[in-house]
Amino acid sequence: MKKEMTGTSNRILEIDLSSGKSTVFKVPESLRTLYLGGKGLGLKLIFDRMNLNADPLGPENILAFMPGVLMGTGAPCTGRFAAVTKSPQTGIMATASCGGAFGMQLKTAGWDGLLVTGTAQAPVYLMITADGAEIRDAGDLWGLETTACQQRLAADKNTGVLAIGPAGENRVRFANIASGHRFLGRGGMGAVMGAKNLKAVVAKGGDFKILPVDPALFEKTKQKAARYIKGNAMTSATYTTFGTRANVTPSNRANILPINNFFDGQDDRAVNLSGEVINKAHHTSHSTCKPCSILCGQKGEFGGEVLPVPEFETVGLLGSNIGIFDTNRIAEFNRVCGEMGMDTISAGGTLAWVMEAAEKGMVESPLRFGAAEGVSQALLDIAHCRGFGAEMAEGVRVLSEKYGGKEFAMHVKGMEMAAYDPRGSVGQGLAYAVANRGACHLSAYMIAQEIYFKLLDPYRTRAKPEFVKFFESITCCVNSLHTCQFTMFAYLLEPPSAKYSPDLVLGFFMQNVPEIAIRLIDFSVYTRLWSAVTGIPMSNGAFLAAGDRIHVLERYMNTRMGISRKDDTLPGRLLMEGRASDPRKRVVPLDKMLSKYYKLRGFDDNGIPTEKTLKRLGIAA
Incomplete structure (x- = not known):
C-alpha cells in the first residue's frame, strides 16, 4: 500500500561514487521558497558544495537530478525533471529539462533530488529505491546503445531509467542522457556520466502518493490550467497536431530557418520538413510525456520502421542546416544520435561547420551540403571517437580554434546554436x-x-x-x-x-x-x-x-x-x-x-x- 506524502519530502540523496557512500539531507523551507526546486534548487545545492573550478570530467563535478514540487501531483504537463552540472562542452554551468519515467519514479520513491559526485573505478549503475542507493556493476551494460540499456534495466512500470550510450562513454562533449524516448539534451551531461563510469541510474518508485497541502486550491487551479491549455491554439491544436515541426513553416516564411550553416534563412524545399507534410507522409501518432495534455511528441513510419518523429530543432540542424530535406534520412540521423546518446543540435551544427570548412579547403572531409551519404557514418564516428570523428566530438568551438573558420562556427560560449536565425x-x-x-x-x-x-x-x-x-x-x-x-x-x-x-x-x-x-x-x-x-x-x-x-x-x-x-x-x-x-x-x-x-x-x-x-x-x- 502506498504511503502518502503531503507537499514535498525535501529529502535529497547524495552519492559519492568514489567512496561508495551515500548521505541524506533535508532542504529547509527557506531554501525551497527562495529557489523553488528543479533547476533553481539544483544550482543552489551545487553552488554551496562544489569548487566551481572543478574539472567537468573530474570526480569533483556534481551531477544533480531534480524533480520539482509539481512532479507526481497530476497537474497538467508536470512529468518533467531538471538536471544540473558543470558542462564539459562549455566549461560553465549546464541545466536541462527532460520528460520520461525517471523523474516520476524518483519522486514517488520519496526523493526530491539526487546528487552524484566522485568517480567509480569501473562501470557501474545506480539503483535508487525508497531505502536509498545501491551501486551495482555495469560491466555487461557498457557499450550498449541507449534503448538496449534501458530495456535491460526497466523491470516494470514503476521503474525509470537514465542511460548513456557510446557517446557518453567516450566523453563526446555534447553527449546526452536518455530517459525513455526523451533526453537531457544539451551541455554534454552524458559525458559527465561517462567520466564518472556511470552507465545508468535506475529509480524504483511507486512507494508514495503525492498530495497537495491545499487540495481545494489545487483542484480549482488544476482545472483552470487545463482550460487554459485546451483554449490556447498553440497547446491544443498546433503542437498537438503537428508537434514542434509546426515551427518549420512560419520560420521558413520569416527567413529564420537555418540553411547550410546559417548561410541563409529560407528554402522552398523546407515544406518537406513541415508538420503537415510529415504527418501525412509518415502516418504519425502521439508518443508523449506523462502526464501531458499538449501531446507534442510523435512517432511515425520512416523507411519501414516506426521511429520518433524528429523535433523541430532536429529537422533544422540535421536537415535544412546541412542541406537535407529528405525526412527519411533525417529520421535515420535522429535515430543514430538517440541510440548513441548525442545532442542532435550540436551534432548538426558540427556537421554543418565541417561541410563548410571542407568546401573552403580548411579540413579534409567527404561531407558536403545536400549529400546525405556519409552523414550516419560520421555520426557513428563522432560517438565512437574514430578518426576525424574524435575531433568532431569536441564541437565547433574547438574545431574552429584549430583549423580557422571562427566566423562561421555557429556557437555561443561553446554551445552550438539552435534552429532559429x-x-x-x-x-x-x-x-x-x-x-x-x-x-x-x-x-x-x-x-x-x-x-x-x-x-x-x-x-x-x-x-x-x-x-x-x-x-x-x-x-x-x-x-x-x-x-x-x-x-x-x-x-x-x-x-x-x-x-x-x-x-x-x-x-x-x-x-x-x-x-x-x-x-x-x-x-x-x-x-x-x-x-x-x-x-x-x-x-x-x-x-x-x-x-x-x-x-x-x-x-x-x-x-x-x-x-x-x-x-x-x-x-x-x-x-x-x-x-x-x-x-x-x-x-x-x-x-x-x-x-x-x-x-x-x-x-x-x-x-x-x-x-x-x-x-x-x-x-x-
Missing part, C-alpha cells in the same frame, strides 16, 4: 548571446513574440532587453516548479487580460511601454499551483523574484568561471554577414541591446552581477 529575430539574438548555458533558444523564447504572434517587431531593438530579462526569469521559474515550458503559451496568453486584448493593443504596449506590459502579465496559475502543493504562500512578485535569483545565481557561478561581456556575443556571420536571401543584408545589432540588458539585470558594464544585486537577491558572494 536571429538576423530575422534580433530579440532572439540577444537571448542567444546572454543565455547562461550558451546558444540556448529556451532561455528566453523571443521567437514566439517576434515571429509567431507578431507582437514585437523582429528587427527593432526597442523593448527586447526588457522582454529577454522577463522571459529568462519566468522560464527559470517554470523549470524549477517543474513543468513544461509550452504551458507558458497557455498560462500567459489565456488569462482575460491578454486573451481579450486585441493583438494591436498588446503589441503597442509591449513594443513601446514594456515595463508596464510586463507588470500586467498574469502568470498566477503557476503561483497558485505552487502554493496549493507546498502550502507556502507565493505572490506573483515573489515568484518572479525567485526567477531573477535563479538566473543571476547561474550567471554569477559562470562569471566565477571566467564568463564576462566578451563571451556574450554571437558568431561573426550573424554580426557582419546578411542572409543570402535578404536584399537588405540585415545583421543582429547586438551592442545596442547588451548594455541596456546589463543595466536591467543589475550587472556592471562587463556583465558581472554587482554586489548590490547579489545582496538584494540574497546570493552569498
Whole structure:
C-alpha cells in the first residue's frame, strides 16, 4: 500500500561514487521558497558544495537530478525533471529539462533530488529505491546503445531509467542522457556520466502518493490550467497536431530557418520538413510525456520502421542546416544520435561547420551540403571517437580554434546554436548571446513574440532587453516548479487580460511601454499551483523574484568561471554577414541591446552581477 506524502519530502540523496557512500539531507523551507526546486534548487545545492573550478570530467563535478514540487501531483504537463552540472562542452554551468519515467519514479520513491559526485573505478549503475542507493556493476551494460540499456534495466512500470550510450562513454562533449524516448539534451551531461563510469541510474518508485497541502486550491487551479491549455491554439491544436515541426513553416516564411550553416534563412524545399507534410507522409501518432495534455511528441513510419518523429530543432540542424530535406534520412540521423546518446543540435551544427570548412579547403572531409551519404557514418564516428570523428566530438568551438573558420562556427560560449536565425529575430539574438548555458533558444523564447504572434517587431531593438530579462526569469521559474515550458503559451496568453486584448493593443504596449506590459502579465496559475502543493504562500512578485535569483545565481557561478561581456556575443556571420536571401543584408545589432540588458539585470558594464544585486537577491558572494 502506498504511503502518502503531503507537499514535498525535501529529502535529497547524495552519492559519492568514489567512496561508495551515500548521505541524506533535508532542504529547509527557506531554501525551497527562495529557489523553488528543479533547476533553481539544483544550482543552489551545487553552488554551496562544489569548487566551481572543478574539472567537468573530474570526480569533483556534481551531477544533480531534480524533480520539482509539481512532479507526481497530476497537474497538467508536470512529468518533467531538471538536471544540473558543470558542462564539459562549455566549461560553465549546464541545466536541462527532460520528460520520461525517471523523474516520476524518483519522486514517488520519496526523493526530491539526487546528487552524484566522485568517480567509480569501473562501470557501474545506480539503483535508487525508497531505502536509498545501491551501486551495482555495469560491466555487461557498457557499450550498449541507449534503448538496449534501458530495456535491460526497466523491470516494470514503476521503474525509470537514465542511460548513456557510446557517446557518453567516450566523453563526446555534447553527449546526452536518455530517459525513455526523451533526453537531457544539451551541455554534454552524458559525458559527465561517462567520466564518472556511470552507465545508468535506475529509480524504483511507486512507494508514495503525492498530495497537495491545499487540495481545494489545487483542484480549482488544476482545472483552470487545463482550460487554459485546451483554449490556447498553440497547446491544443498546433503542437498537438503537428508537434514542434509546426515551427518549420512560419520560420521558413520569416527567413529564420537555418540553411547550410546559417548561410541563409529560407528554402522552398523546407515544406518537406513541415508538420503537415510529415504527418501525412509518415502516418504519425502521439508518443508523449506523462502526464501531458499538449501531446507534442510523435512517432511515425520512416523507411519501414516506426521511429520518433524528429523535433523541430532536429529537422533544422540535421536537415535544412546541412542541406537535407529528405525526412527519411533525417529520421535515420535522429535515430543514430538517440541510440548513441548525442545532442542532435550540436551534432548538426558540427556537421554543418565541417561541410563548410571542407568546401573552403580548411579540413579534409567527404561531407558536403545536400549529400546525405556519409552523414550516419560520421555520426557513428563522432560517438565512437574514430578518426576525424574524435575531433568532431569536441564541437565547433574547438574545431574552429584549430583549423580557422571562427566566423562561421555557429556557437555561443561553446554551445552550438539552435534552429532559429536571429538576423530575422534580433530579440532572439540577444537571448542567444546572454543565455547562461550558451546558444540556448529556451532561455528566453523571443521567437514566439517576434515571429509567431507578431507582437514585437523582429528587427527593432526597442523593448527586447526588457522582454529577454522577463522571459529568462519566468522560464527559470517554470523549470524549477517543474513543468513544461509550452504551458507558458497557455498560462500567459489565456488569462482575460491578454486573451481579450486585441493583438494591436498588446503589441503597442509591449513594443513601446514594456515595463508596464510586463507588470500586467498574469502568470498566477503557476503561483497558485505552487502554493496549493507546498502550502507556502507565493505572490506573483515573489515568484518572479525567485526567477531573477535563479538566473543571476547561474550567471554569477559562470562569471566565477571566467564568463564576462566578451563571451556574450554571437558568431561573426550573424554580426557582419546578411542572409543570402535578404536584399537588405540585415545583421543582429547586438551592442545596442547588451548594455541596456546589463543595466536591467543589475550587472556592471562587463556583465558581472554587482554586489548590490547579489545582496538584494540574497546570493552569498
